[in-house]
Amino acid sequence: MTRPDAVRSAQIAIHSPTGQQAKALAAQLVTVYRDAFRAPPYSKRKAEVLDLARSLPQHVAREGFHIVTAVEVQTDQVVGFAYGYANTPDQVWHEAVAPAMSPPAAEWLAHSFRLVQLAVAPPAQGQGIGGCLHDHLLRSQSYQKAVLSTLAAETTAYRLYRSRGWVVLLDSFFFPGVARAYRIMGLKWGGKEKTIRPDPTPRGKMGRFSVSI
Ligand SMILES: CC(C)(COP(=O)(O)OP(=O)(O)OC[C@H]1O[C@@H](n2cnc3c(N)ncnc32)[C@H](O)[C@@H]1OP(=O)(O)O)[C@@H](O)C(=O)NCCC(=O)NCCS
Numbered sequence: 001m002t003r004p005d006a007v008r009s010a011q012i013a014i015h016s017p018t019g020q021q022a023k024a025l026a027a028q029l030v031t032v033y034r035d036a037f038r039a040p041p042y043s044k045r046k047a048e049v050l051d052l053a054r055s056l057p058q059h060v061a062r063e064g065f066h067i068v069t070a071v072e073v074q075t076d077q078v079v080g081f082a083y084g085y086a087n088t089p090d091q092v093w094h095e096a097v098a099p100a101m102s103p104p105a106a107e108w109l110a111h112s113f114r115l116v117q118l119a120v121a122p123p124a125q126g127q128g129i130g131g132c133l134h135d136h137l138l139r140s141q142s143y144q145k146a147v148l149s150t151l152a153a154e155t156t157a158y159r160l161y162r163s164r165g166w167v168v169l170l171d172s173f174f175f176p177g178v179a180r181a182y183r184i185m186g187l188k189w190g191g192k193e194k195t196i197r198p199d200p201t202p203r204g205k206m207g208r209f210s211v212s213i
Contacts, residue, residue: 015069019060022067028078036119041153080120082133087114108186115148144190152181
């Protein structure tokens with residue numbers, strides 16, 4: 001079901017499903033997303049959760065789509081996932097976000113990857129899985145920079161991004177029709193600037209596992 005770059009060990013495996021496989025996993029991805037974003041400060045409601053189910057087929061079809069999943073080996077259940085795609089000029093970011101940035105914005109939005117989703121089911125959080133998914137997804141990109149949006153709050157996600165070298169490009173940005181402020185962040189890697197961890201090895205009760213890139 002997955003490409004052979006998934007390396008299994010005691011309890012958790014990191015997989016890189018194809019787009020078609022990701023669509024087949026939609027119900028599991030939505031469950032992880034719903035549970036991960038249920039608590040404050042996100043407090044996502046059912047309609048917002050269903051947005052993921054609706055948008056997934058479109059996202060899968062986008063240029064550069066890439067997803068990684070963390071799967072509990074014994075049950076074959078997805079406990080976390082991260083995905084993104086190329087930041088192509090047809091996307092709302094170029095229309096809505098770029099004008100709010102200072103002139104070097106084009107540098108961030110051109111030829112970059114966008115980290116679109118990162119979520120780990122609450123029982124599996126705090127054990128290195130989110131960081132591992134982040135690192136695995138970005139290490140396998142041919143791009144050398146990436147952007148993301150995250151709620152403008154002191155969240156675990158924000159700490160994760162900062163600890164991996166993401167910088168704030170816009171501290172408080174309102175997407176059209178969205179009431180809450182988001183932070184726009186960027187990450188460059190390659191050469192001396194590389195900040196993505198070389199050997200992500202999660203720890204904790206889910207057991208150790210390794211990832212071959
Ligand atoms: C953000 C999220 C994906 C992180 O996944 P995770 O598996 O819990 O994260 P990890 O255990 O890999 O920890 C990653 C980093 O987060 C920080 N962190 C994790 N748990 C933390 C906690 N309870 N308190 C403070 N910091 C914490 C640490 O800085 C850690 O960095 P390190 O690798 O230097 O130790 C997960 O918490 C989640 O799904 N949250 C809700 C959804 C969300 O916010 N998604 C991102 C939206 S942009």
